[in-house]
Each structure stands twice: as C-alpha cells, then as structure tokens.
Amino acid sequence: MDDRDDAGHREPGADLIAELRAGLPDRALVADPDVAASYAHDQASLCAAGRPAAVVLAESVEQVQHVMRVASRLRVPVVPQGARTGLSGGANAVDGCIVLSLVRMDRIVEIDPVDRVAVVEPGVVNADLSKAAAAFGLTYPPDPSSWETCTIGGNIGTGAGGLCCVKYGVTAEYVLGLDVVLADGELLRTGRRTAKGVAGYDLTRLFVGAEGTLGVVVRAVLALRPTPPPALVLAAQFGSTAEVGRAVADITAAGHTPSLMELMDGTTVRAVNALANMGLPEHTEALLLIALDTPDPRAELAAIGELCTAAGAFEVLAADDAEESAMFLTARRLALPALERLGSSMIDDVAVPRSRLAAMLDGVAGIAAAHDTVIGMCAHAGDGNTHPIVIFDAADAAATERARAAFDAIMELGLELGGTITGEHGVGSLKRDWLARELGPVGVRAHQAVKAAFDPLGILNPGKVVAP
Amino acid sequence: MDDRDDAGHREPGADLIAELRAGLPDRALVADPDVAASYAHDQASLCAAGRPAAVVLAESVEQVQHVMRVASRLRVPVVPQGARTGLSGGANAVDGCIVLSLVRMDRIVEIDPVDRVAVVEPGVVNADLSKAAAAFGLTYPPDPSSWETCTIGGNIGTGAGGLCCVKYGVTAEYVLGLDVVLADGELLRTGRRTAKGVAGYDLTRLFVGAEGTLGVVVRAVLALRPTPPPALVLAAQFGSTAEVGRAVADITAAGHTPSLMELMDGTTVRAVNALANMGLPEHTEALLLIALDTPDPRAELAAIGELCTAAGAFEVLAADDAEESAMFLTARRLALPALERLGSSMIDDVAVPRSRLAAMLDGVAGIAAAHDTVIGMCAHAGDGNTHPIVIFDAADAAATERARAAFDAIMELGLELGGTITGEHGVGSLKRDWLARELGPVGVRAHQAVKAAFDPLGILNPGKVVAP
Known part of the structure; x- marks a missing residue:
C-alpha cells in the first residue's frame, strides 16, 4: 500500500511542504490551502480546476530547480503560472499540485540596441518590456489584449498573439533563446542571441506554446524591432x-x-x-x-x-x-x-x-x-x-x-474551413480534446512522444495540451 | 550470428533491393553500386561519406512511405537528399544506407495570393518557386547562394538563410506546415495554412533544420510576401x-x-x-x-x-x-x-x-x-x-x-564571442562534435531524447546533428 493515486501521483501531504520549505524562503511558499486555492484558475470560462497542495512564488532559477527536484522525487504535478490572464485553462491547478508562479522573477536583465535583443525573466509584464524598449527606440511587438498585466513567461507558454501580429508576427517569432528548468530540475539553455542560428533542433520553439508541459521557462532572449512611426x-x-x-x-x-x-x-x-x-x-x-x-x-x-x-x-x-x-x-x-x-x-x-x-x-x-x-x-x-x-x-x-x-x-x-482551433490563446485543458481532433492520431502520438521525452514522469502541467 | 553490425544495422544485401523494388517503379531505384556512389556527397569539403546500398528517386509520398517501412523492417539507415548543395555533409551517405532523393517530387501544388501561401513538394528548386510566386506579385524571401539549384526540401532540412534574411528572415520563418513521413512510414501533418496558429507543440519548427534526422519532409506549406520594390x-x-x-x-x-x-x-x-x-x-x-x-x-x-x-x-x-x-x-x-x-x-x-x-x-x-x-x-x-x-x-x-x-x-x-557554430548551413556530420560543445551536456541529452522519440531505431540519417 502506498499513498499514490491511479496516475502514480502521491497525495499532497506534509512531506511535500517540508521538502519544499527546505529550499525556499518562507515568503516564497504558500501552504495555506485557502490562499493556495486562490491561485487555482486562469481566466478561462467553464474550465475545471483542481485544488493545489501548495503555491511557490519563485524568486530565482535555483528555487525553480528545487521545486522541480522535489516534484520529481515525490511525483507531484507542477503547474507553472504567470499572471493567469490565459483563456484556455492552461494555468489552472490540478488536484494536489504545486502551483509554480513565476511572477516574482520580473527583472529585465538587459536591453541591447545593437544586437536588438532583450534578456528577461519570465515574470516581466509585457507592457513593462515595451516601455523599457521604447527608451532605446525599440519595440517588442507581440501585444495581447492583456498586455498591461500579462507576463512574458505566460506569453511564451501560450504563444500569445495580439493586434499588431498581422504585420509583426506572434510571440514565437521574437523568442531567440530560452533557459528552461526541466522536469528533473536540470537547467537547459536553448537557442541563441544572434540574429541567425541553426545549431541543432529548434528546442526554443518547442517550448513556446507548450504551456509549461515540457519545462519551466526561467529566462528568455527576445528580439526587438525599431519602433515604427505612429499608425x-x-x-x-x-x-x-x-x-x-x-x-x-x-x-x-x-x-x-x-x-x-x-x-x-x-x-x-x-x-x-x-x-x-x-x-x-x-x-x-x-x-x-x-x-x-x-x-x-x-x-x-x-x-x-x-x-x-x-x-x-x-x-x-x-x-x-x-x-x-x-x-x-x-x-x-x-x-x-x-x-x-x-x-x-x-x-x-x-x-x-x-x-x-x-x-x-x-x-x-x-x-x-x-x-x-x-x-x-x-x-x-x-x-x-x-x-x-x-x-x-x-x-x-x-x-x-x-x-x-x-x-x-x-x-x-x-x-x-481548413483552420485551427486556436490562433493565439492556446489549448490548455479547455481545447485538449479538440486538439486531438485537429492533430489526428499520428499527430497525437508525435505529441505524446515529445511529452514523454521531456517529462517521463508526467508531472509537468499534466492533462494540458495532450492527454496523459 | 546475424548480419548486423555493432549499431544493429543489417548489412546491405539482396533482400533490401528486392523489398525496395516491390513498391517502386524501376526508374525510381538505383541499385548499381557505382551509380549509387555518385549520390554519396553534398558539397562539404573534408567531410567523410559512406557507400550507399541503393538510391531511391522517389516520385510520391507513398513511395517515401514504402522506403521508410522497408528501412524500419530491415533496420537500414536512410539518408534524405535534395540537390546536395549543402555545406555540412548533412546529405552525405553512410555505409549501406538507402539514399532517398526527393528531387523528382518537384511540383508546385498551389500558390494562393489571398492566403499568401505556396504548397510545394520538397524537390521544388528555390528559384522556381520564386519565379512562380512573382507571377502573383509575391516573393519567397529565403535566398541561399545556391538558390538556382537548391531545393525547398533541402532548405527546410538545413534551415537555410541567404542575403535578404537580414530583413526578411530565414527559411524557418516561412514554413507554416509540413507533411512528414516518419521513421515507421506513417504520415504526419504538422502546422497549418493559417497566418496564426498555436495548436499544440511546434513540430513544424522541430523538423526545420533537423536535416532529415527526425523524418522526411514530403510537402510544405510556405508563407509568401508581397514583392518589395527593387533595392x-x-x-x-x-x-x-x-x-x-x-x-x-x-x-x-x-x-x-x-x-x-x-x-x-x-x-x-x-x-x-x-x-x-x-x-x-x-x-x-x-x-x-x-x-x-x-x-x-x-x-x-x-x-x-x-x-x-x-x-x-x-x-x-x-x-x-x-x-x-x-x-x-x-x-x-x-x-x-x-x-x-x-x-x-x-x-x-x-x-x-x-x-x-x-x-x-x-x-x-x-x-x-x-x-x-x-x-x-x-x-x-x-x-x-x-x-x-x-x-x-x-x-x-x-x-x-x-x-x-x-x-x-x-x-x-x-x-x-557568444555566437553559434552555424548561422544557416547546418550541422551535418562536419560540425556534429562542435554542436555538442555549443549545446553542453544538458542540451545534448535533450537532443538525444527528441531524436529517440521520433527515430527509436536510429535509421534516419544516423550520425548527423547528434551522435547516436
């Protein structure tokens, strides 16, 4: 007898909180169930959410790595979160999970006007990056409707679009490189800060739009553009x-x-x-x-x-x-x-x-x-x-x-009509079954193979995008 | 005793030719060793190549599927090829392989000026697509130096760039969707023909630049742009x-x-x-x-x-x-x-x-x-x-x-200097060890996991991009 459910996930308990606490400052851990419950939902309507066992408000890459190591050891699901402005339930909690909020990792590390890149943490608010870039005559084009509150990490997770994307493209086209904490807590660096680069598989793009099911984005190198004239x-x-x-x-x-x-x-x-x-x-x-x-x-x-x-x-x-x-x-x-x-x-x-x-x-x-x-x-x-x-x-x-x-x-x-079920909001849990229909059986198997390659224990935002 | 080498690959032999012949017209199969050897190299200098057991000049998706099914059954390596203008040995044969040339699949299936897309087979020559698009006032920007002879399939395989990419971006940015024959012969459709789409993982981009190590591209939906004024x-x-x-x-x-x-x-x-x-x-x-x-x-x-x-x-x-x-x-x-x-x-x-x-x-x-x-x-x-x-x-x-x-x-x-070993030519075999150095051990493991997810038998262009 052990305390795992059918999916092999251990029930939330005191050992989880104790292990999390061992590598986190007190202010980064929310163990109170009612407070934790307030992190259960993004802005999707009619979309189920579970009860988190804990919320971690991570402040550093090391803390994210600690959370993933604990989660791997205890086989506890982890749901990464930004500002929870998403519309597909991608950030909704699952029962007994650790909600891993990245909103406190909100530093703009660097803006370089010659390389035309910004290096940011995932909790940076989209509008704050735009303002910071404007000081250099540059702009970060992707402008979802929630741009004044949504985070870059959430934009990357969902592959967010916006009004100006018709000319300037969506989030994916501005992500040059990522630092990603993997399911086992290892830190993966993908991509580049050069304008061009084809060294190996495009793992950067694989994480964009993956809604935290393959890894946790903790840093991004983003392309900027010259600010266009007023429209x-x-x-x-x-x-x-x-x-x-x-x-x-x-x-x-x-x-x-x-x-x-x-x-x-x-x-x-x-x-x-x-x-x-x-x-x-x-x-x-x-x-x-x-x-x-x-x-x-x-x-x-x-x-x-x-x-x-x-x-x-x-x-x-x-x-x-x-x-x-x-x-x-x-x-x-x-x-x-x-x-x-x-x-x-x-x-x-x-x-x-x-x-x-x-x-x-x-x-x-x-x-x-x-x-x-x-x-x-x-x-x-x-x-x-x-x-x-x-x-x-x-x-x-x-x-x-x-x-x-x-x-x-x-x-x-x-x-x-030859279209897709989601142009820019993502799949989350709301559209997961419809995604399977859009992809067809071969596509679903390919998705499951990729998911298994990066998350063999199935602890990263389980149930989102692809069925377990 | 069987006839497999250390890597589990069967020696080339009569059974391979017979099985290939069963699903191919005579004109699509080159079994003569000397003629086959003439397909061994791309244009990389100082880059080793093996001797192919056979060359298939595929004319249809079904023929490519047949080749992959035979190759999977017999565990014979397959090296996909376009016009062999590559500069990294990505299309170089390995001993006993099937060279799978896509140059005869050269139809421009469709150009749509409202959706601004082209649908093409992989053997279409880059310059031919440019000419066809020009008739609609459109252009396909990626312009590698070999544009008059290189194929779109090869461009996709290597993630090719060119002169105009400084403003208009590289091949990857123009590939909206792909049909890909997987290692087991199944046909995967990725992506979309819509301007935007975030339905599931970005498998399209995963195949771009993968140099045929994850699947064989047999059809592509490409974005076109309005032709700019003369420069x-x-x-x-x-x-x-x-x-x-x-x-x-x-x-x-x-x-x-x-x-x-x-x-x-x-x-x-x-x-x-x-x-x-x-x-x-x-x-x-x-x-x-x-x-x-x-x-x-x-x-x-x-x-x-x-x-x-x-x-x-x-x-x-x-x-x-x-x-x-x-x-x-x-x-x-x-x-x-x-x-x-x-x-x-x-x-x-x-x-x-x-x-x-x-x-x-x-x-x-x-x-x-x-x-x-x-x-x-x-x-x-x-x-x-x-x-x-x-x-x-x-x-x-x-x-x-x-x-x-x-x-x-x-x-x-x-x-x-914070750069990458390849901006647009690809890794192939020439730069494989250098790629490992650029990626670091976590990156290499992530690449190997992706490779294993799509090619568990290791038959797709083995030894290119990532070490087996």
Whole structure:
C-alpha cells in the first residue's frame, strides 16, 4: 500500500511542504490551502480546476530547480503560472499540485540596441518590456489584449498573439533563446542571441506554446524591432459579411501590409454603442479597422479605402492624425467589455485561412441562430484569426449548455474551413480534446512522444495540451 | 550470428533491393553500386561519406512511405537528399544506407495570393518557386547562394538563410506546415495554412533544420510576401575592421532595416579584383554593401552613407538605379568563385551577436596568421553571420591540416564571442562534435531524447546533428 493515486501521483501531504520549505524562503511558499486555492484558475470560462497542495512564488532559477527536484522525487504535478490572464485553462491547478508562479522573477536583465535583443525573466509584464524598449527606440511587438498585466513567461507558454501580429508576427517569432528548468530540475539553455542560428533542433520553439508541459521557462532572449512611426487608421463599414470578406482578401491580394486589420461584427458594434454611445452605424454588419504604420501612409490608406468601397463598404473614414486614430481603436478596445455586459462569455480563438473569413463569419452567425445564443465577433481579420465571443446566462443551465455547444461548433466549423482551433490563446485543458481532433492520431502520438521525452514522469502541467 | 553490425544495422544485401523494388517503379531505384556512389556527397569539403546500398528517386509520398517501412523492417539507415548543395555533409551517405532523393517530387501544388501561401513538394528548386510566386506579385524571401539549384526540401532540412534574411528572415520563418513521413512510414501533418496558429507543440519548427534526422519532409506549406520594390545599393569602403564594425552597429542602432548588408574583407576584395578586374580599392580592409528596398530609399540611404563616413569609411558610393545596384552586387557574387581560384576551400558559417562583428573579423585575421592559412571573409554583416572561407592546397597534407585547424579555431572563436557554430548551413556530420560543445551536456541529452522519440531505431540519417 502506498499513498499514490491511479496516475502514480502521491497525495499532497506534509512531506511535500517540508521538502519544499527546505529550499525556499518562507515568503516564497504558500501552504495555506485557502490562499493556495486562490491561485487555482486562469481566466478561462467553464474550465475545471483542481485544488493545489501548495503555491511557490519563485524568486530565482535555483528555487525553480528545487521545486522541480522535489516534484520529481515525490511525483507531484507542477503547474507553472504567470499572471493567469490565459483563456484556455492552461494555468489552472490540478488536484494536489504545486502551483509554480513565476511572477516574482520580473527583472529585465538587459536591453541591447545593437544586437536588438532583450534578456528577461519570465515574470516581466509585457507592457513593462515595451516601455523599457521604447527608451532605446525599440519595440517588442507581440501585444495581447492583456498586455498591461500579462507576463512574458505566460506569453511564451501560450504563444500569445495580439493586434499588431498581422504585420509583426506572434510571440514565437521574437523568442531567440530560452533557459528552461526541466522536469528533473536540470537547467537547459536553448537557442541563441544572434540574429541567425541553426545549431541543432529548434528546442526554443518547442517550448513556446507548450504551456509549461515540457519545462519551466526561467529566462528568455527576445528580439526587438525599431519602433515604427505612429499608425494611421481607416474605418470602413459594411452591410454584409461577404463584402467585408472580399475587402480583406482584396487588400491582401493587392500587396498591402497593414499593421492592424481588425473586424467587429454588427452584434459587437451595437454592444459598443450601447456601452459608450460611440455613434457607430447601428445597421452595420461589419466594422473593419485598418492601420498603416509606414512613414507616409496617406496615399496607401486612400487606396485601401477605395478597395473597401469597391468591395461594398457604405462608409469609409480615414483618421487625420494619431489622436483620431486612437479614437477609432477605442471601439475595438471596448468590444469585449461591451459584450461582457450582456452576460457571461466564452471567447473562442479559431483561425481560418484569410480567404475563408466571410465563410467563417456566416457560419458563426448560423451557429448563434442554431444554438439560440448571442455570439459577438471580433477578429484579427488580416490573420483570419477570429474571436467569436459566446454570451450566456451562467445561472441558466440550459443556456450554459447551449453556449458550450456553440463554442464547440465554432471549432468544428474552423476545422472544416481548413483552420485551427486556436490562433493565439492556446489549448490548455479547455481545447485538449479538440486538439486531438485537429492533430489526428499520428499527430497525437508525435505529441505524446515529445511529452514523454521531456517529462517521463508526467508531472509537468499534466492533462494540458495532450492527454496523459 | 546475424548480419548486423555493432549499431544493429543489417548489412546491405539482396533482400533490401528486392523489398525496395516491390513498391517502386524501376526508374525510381538505383541499385548499381557505382551509380549509387555518385549520390554519396553534398558539397562539404573534408567531410567523410559512406557507400550507399541503393538510391531511391522517389516520385510520391507513398513511395517515401514504402522506403521508410522497408528501412524500419530491415533496420537500414536512410539518408534524405535534395540537390546536395549543402555545406555540412548533412546529405552525405553512410555505409549501406538507402539514399532517398526527393528531387523528382518537384511540383508546385498551389500558390494562393489571398492566403499568401505556396504548397510545394520538397524537390521544388528555390528559384522556381520564386519565379512562380512573382507571377502573383509575391516573393519567397529565403535566398541561399545556391538558390538556382537548391531545393525547398533541402532548405527546410538545413534551415537555410541567404542575403535578404537580414530583413526578411530565414527559411524557418516561412514554413507554416509540413507533411512528414516518419521513421515507421506513417504520415504526419504538422502546422497549418493559417497566418496564426498555436495548436499544440511546434513540430513544424522541430523538423526545420533537423536535416532529415527526425523524418522526411514530403510537402510544405510556405508563407509568401508581397514583392518589395527593387533595392537600391550603397557601397562603403573601410580601412579597418573596427570602422566597419562600428558602421554596422551604428546603422542598426539608428533603427535602419536594410534588405541586405553584406561585408567582404580585403582578402576577398583583392581576389575579386584579380578575377574580374572590378577596380575596387586594393587597400580596402572591408567593403560593406547596404541595400534598401523601401518605396523611396534615397534619403535613408544617404543617412546610412553619412553613418558610414562618420564611422571612418574612406569611400561611399550610392547606386543611381537598380541596374547600378545589380553591378555592385556582382562583386559579392564573385567572392566565392574568386577565392576558390586560390585553392580548395572550406566555408565556415559562424554567427555572432551583431555587436561582436569587429571582434570576429579581427579574430579570424589572427587565426589566418596563426595557422599560416589564407582566409577570405564574406559576411551577412547585418545578421552577424560570417562566412570565413579557408583556402588551402588539398595536395599538401600539412596545409590541409592547418586549414582544418583554422576552421575549428573559427568556431571556437564564435562560441567565445557568444555566437553559434552555424548561422544557416547546418550541422551535418562536419560540425556534429562542435554542436555538442555549443549545446553542453544538458542540451545534448535533450537532443538525444527528441531524436529517440521520433527515430527509436536510429535509421534516419544516423550520425548527423547528434551522435547516436
């Protein structure tokens, strides 16, 4: 008889706390069950979470190594966490786990304007890095909506995207090298700080988006870019999804590369009007915001406006300056709060090929009708990355069930259109079964083989991304 | 007693040929030992190669799967090959192997200007894809020097770079998804054709640069970009490495993003003069070529010229038009042929942080002197990716030994400067032991774990990248 459960994990107990305490300062260890429970969830809706046995607020690489050595010895699961702004349950606790929070490791170690790199600890807040880089005329492009609170470590874990990714790419494209504490506590250094490098397998990219299931990122070398000129925004209103889909396709096919191309559907626009009285056309079916951050964008922006009109836009307005541009973007920023006033929400994250955007919009409208559920649509239209936001009354079990079914139907639709179930939010536990469907059996086996190679005991964020 | 060697590989024999023949048309199988031997080498110098038992010129995914199933059953090593333009021995045969050439799988399946993707088979020649994309106003940026003959499959295998990568990135950044035949013959599909996607581990990037040691790429979804305007080139001559290093650093730190920033040292410039009578200054220590491909680059190019002058350039010349720009670039294209006239050559590929470029140049000059060996230097200066070209008389054993020692000393220097042993050519067999040194023991173990996860029998390009 021993005290392990079916999966071979030992029940949480006094020995775990004692062993953790042996290598940690008191302030780094939360053993009180109720306080620990407050670390159980990220921001995913309708996503189960377990009760942690302990929370460690690590302050150094050595402390992370200590935690992983103890966890390996006792076969206790470890759930790495950043700011818990994730939307897929990737940072949700599992029963009896150690929650390993990296938020206190928040030093910007270095910014080098010639090598154009930043070296950071994982707890650095995205916005703090942006501010620090700006002092050198540089920028760290990935800008998830939670950029003012989310951490670089969380961004790396989920492979986060954002608004400007249509031109500048997602987190993965800015991670040059990593320090990673492995399941057994060993420290692995991957990648490089050079602009180029192909020495061996790309383990750096393997850890980006792995949601802490392969190792714990404790340091990152990130690429920076010169700060672009302030963007100028154009707003176009469309009466149909087919028209806006055509506009997005035509703008791309004409060779334009906007720094932002955001779409809000009629439901979302009306919700924003209701919240903030923005005076947007109530009868719009799609508002498309397009920004250019080239040195003198007016002529190109006008050409884009003409493409919108040719595609059927009933109103096209170009901002005069950066201030007016910022005002246009306010509507986009208010989209989620505006929809959230209507009820509880689940945010989906399906990316489709750009050419299938209109089909995706129509399909989601059909899903909303079929499931008698309100769905507001925001999308990074230039990427084909849609965020259908399913609104429901959490106190109504039937409505909640319909919302969940609609959420699933959206992923099904995305796969049918040649897309992916997640463009930038990650898989976590929320979409694990859908990932298996997207990958197919050979893909799942390949994932399990990689997982087993790095985490043979299955203690690193178990149950996330791939099934045990 | 069986007929396996120490590594568990069966000796090549009649059963192998018979089993291969069972699933292949006659024209796809080369069993004649002498003809097969002509497929033994890529273009790496001083790099051992074994004798293949057979060469398969595969024409379909099914044929590749057949080869891998036979190879798994008989435990015969398989060496995937493209156009054999590689410079690290990654495509060199091992004794008794099946050489699996993908050059006949050369279809461009699709180019989609809205999704901005190309779907290609691995045998497509890089230049052919560029031409096909140009018809849509698009471009496939990675442009290795061998672009007119090398294949996309080989580019993916090595993670190839090129001249324009300083602005547009290397092969890895353009590979969205792959079809890969695994060691057991199963077909794995990775990645996506959407602009964004974080569904599961980034297996796509794991296969890029893996040199066929983890699987055989049989299809790729590649990102394309709008064709930029023709570039305008500026040429600056420097009297010292410190000056050119400062110029490169200052240009980058000022926020410029050239589409090309190439350097040739004095040895190389004089060799080019000797070959082509270009009239370049004989007393130059470094020629720096800088291109901009923005819509109207003249003002920015002038500003870059002033930075060069301020850094010490004794001559700065800007091209008037695309034609004159092309002429400037001829010097760069002649660099390797010019140096190769001086003797046999080994091309190194060390990338250092951009800020260490001058230190790298000085160090290589010191290595040339210390080893009594001519070394010409070309570099993708904007990337810090240097190609020291070690010249030697292959008929002189002592000179050859000195060249090899110099080649190694260059990698040692690169690592000391915080760089990597390979920026874009790959590891192959030539640099395998050096890779182990760059990775360290934890990194090597991680590589071996990944290799074992995908190739448990060790039949995929054994001995390349990681030691068995």
